[in-house]
Amino acid sequence: MKQIIIIGGGAAGFFCASNLDEKKYTITILEQNSDVLQKVKISGGGRCNVTHACFDPRELVQFYPRGNKELLSVFTKFQPGDTMEWFDQRNVKLKIENDNRTFPESNSSQTIINTFLNETQKKNVTVKTKCTVKEIEKQDEKYLVKTNSGDFEADYIVYTTGSSPKSLKMVENLGHKIVDLVPSLFTFNIKDDLLKDLPGTSFENAGISIPKLKTEESGPLLITHWGLSGPAVLKISAWEAISLAKLKYNFEIEVNFVSIDIDEAEEAFQSFRQNNPKKTIGQSKIFDITNRFWQKVLEISKVDLNKQVANISGKEMQKILENLCRKKFQVTGKSTFKDEFVTAGGVDLKEINFKNMSSKLLPNFYIAGEVLNIDAVTGGFNFQACWSEGWLIAQDLNSL
Known part of the structure; x- marks a missing residue:
């Protein structure tokens, strides 16, 4: 035989x-x-x-x-x-x-x-x-x-x-x-005030792009102790495995946590403001994100949580929306995804x-x-x- x-x-x-x-x-x-x-x-x-x-x-x-x-x-x-x-x-x-x-x-x-x-x-x-x-x-x-x-x-x-x-x-x-x-399928190591103290916070659908590589992905996203993970990150890491190795895992990403463009987000904000002028911004549920994450966005946008929505200036609103829809992060390394x-x-x-x-x-x-x-x-x-x-x-x- x-x-x-x-x-x-x-x-x-x-x-x-x-x-x-x-x-x-x-x-x-x-x-x-x-x-x-x-x-x-x-x-x-x-x-x-x-x-x-x-x-x-x-x-x-x-x-x-x-x-x-x-x-x-x-x-x-x-x-x-x-x-x-x-x-x-x-x-x-x-x-x-x-x-x-x-x-x-x-x-x-x-x-x-x-x-x-x-x-x-x-x-x-x-x-x-x-x-x-x-x-x-x-x-x-x-x-x-x-x-x-x-x-x-x-x-x-x-x-x-x-x-x-x-x-x-x-x-x-x-x-x-x-x-x-x-390596393919890895998570991104990021140190940033917005992600600090929020591991376990997840987003059902987020957009993520690497401007330098003109590439983008969307899907669930997760904040970890090291930075960002979840299917959106894993997908982009797999498709761009070779390019990211060449960049030695140092590159900039842009994240849209709410997966709607900034103009649409502005409309949502304005319409919420018209309907709930007296509500404090810290307790306002304008977007589909956790309360803790929303308050963190306000904190890094330097907006007082107790301010009434009606009193949020145009400049403050732009800052909030930038951090939600176009937040830039510096990736400084990778971690293996599980085993x-x-x-x-x-x-x-x-x-x-x-x-x-x-x-x-x-x-x-x-x-x-x-x-x-x-x-x-x-x-x-x-x-x-x-x-x-x-x-x-x-x-x-x-x-x-």
């Missing part, structure tokens, strides 16, 4: 193994850590954000800053609906939350991990943990995989190592071009055949998962790419 060696016991590697024909192949997974599927375990705060309920491949690829063109053909063959069906056939019930993120009904990533462990056990897949690959040698028709636990011979290699610099170096030594790694560290960069996509995820340079060598220069915004999209790519590889090997 021919030997398949899967290097990397993460999402892409296990999904590929779970779909391979065990009557055709002897399958071995090599994982350098003591546990497999570590990212699956911590994803979604330990609930595992399996996928995202977006069933149109053309729409789905819009969530991938890198890899969107290439993934279109991949998702036409296996997309979130197929992932959900795959788990359903194995009696894993999934649920779609309001924001379309999809989780196991059990709310535990262990359910997903157990499913993979059961599937691979049924297929007699050998899983070797604490097994670090040191080198891969091409030998005639086969590959020799040298590890700290001895050497393995492979007819086919499935390379799903994640994006560690060491694993990229190894595939680079085999001739592949590597796009430099930079779900995602990188942009990896194996150059031009060197991959996306019909079956095979290397265009190396025969019988497949590459999938985060080792590729593909990444997505948060919400189950990175896993979906892993499932789809792993499935394609298994289909291709099963058809040989």
